[in-house]
Amino acid sequence: MVTSVSNTSGTNTSGTSSTPSTTGGLATTYETFLGLLTAQIKNQDPLSPMDSTQWTNQLVQYTSVEQQLKANEYLKSLVGLGAGNMANSVNMIGKTAVADIDTQTFKDQPLTWHYDLANSASQVAVEVLDADGKTVWKGTSDQLKKGDNSFTWDGKDSTGATVKEGNYTLKVTATGANGTAISNAVSVQQRVDATELINGEIVLRMGYSLIPMSYVTGVRETADA
Structure with missing residues (x-):
């Protein structure tokens, strides 16, 4: 049982190694979108304003992505904490x-x-x-x-x-x-x-x-x- 838990912990650690690059890419895309959206709003023609429905939907979608990014970071920290605690508990065996x-x-x-x-x-x-x-x-x-x-x-x-x-x-x-x-x-x-x-x-x-x-x-x- 202890061995299988250790193996699972190791799998979790390696499984999260690729997450930062994906997370960073999504975060950069989100920031780029906000920059472009802000520029479009500032420079739009007052006599022919942008269709608010389209960019509002996009904003909602990207906001959801941002929330997911934060949730992923939180989960990563929990996984790391759990792995550390399991390692500490294994070190207690025999004591x-x-x-x-x-x-x-x-x-x-x-x-x-x-x-x-x-x-x-x-x-x-x-x-x-x-x-x-x-x-x-x-x-x-x-x-x-x-x-x-x-x-x-x-x-x-x-x-x-x-x-x-x-x-x-x-x-x-x-x-x-x-x-x-x-x-x-x-x-x-x-x-x-x-x-x-x-x-x-x-x-x-x-x-x-x-x-x-x-x-x-x-x-x-x-x-x-």
């Missing part, structure tokens, strides 16, 4: 990405989330919610320090039964010694196994989860196991 997202896909392996505490907490309550927002497991975490902490869920519900495959979200509620709430941010920090292009959006395969590249806030080398 650990930090994604600002609290949802992962469970199949048959435990899931690990990270949560960043604004201050040290006296208690951290955690809940795991299914795709419908229903709590399937809740408990506490013993990691209370300010900064980055992690929590691993074994994929079992409150009765000890393994949950079905699907997306699950971690909710963290941290409180201080005086009972005040402590803000936190949940993230997924995991090795990138592959990149894919789905519905025009670049996503990273991290474990069983497909996480949009737009959620990534950092990348680092993966530590040796």
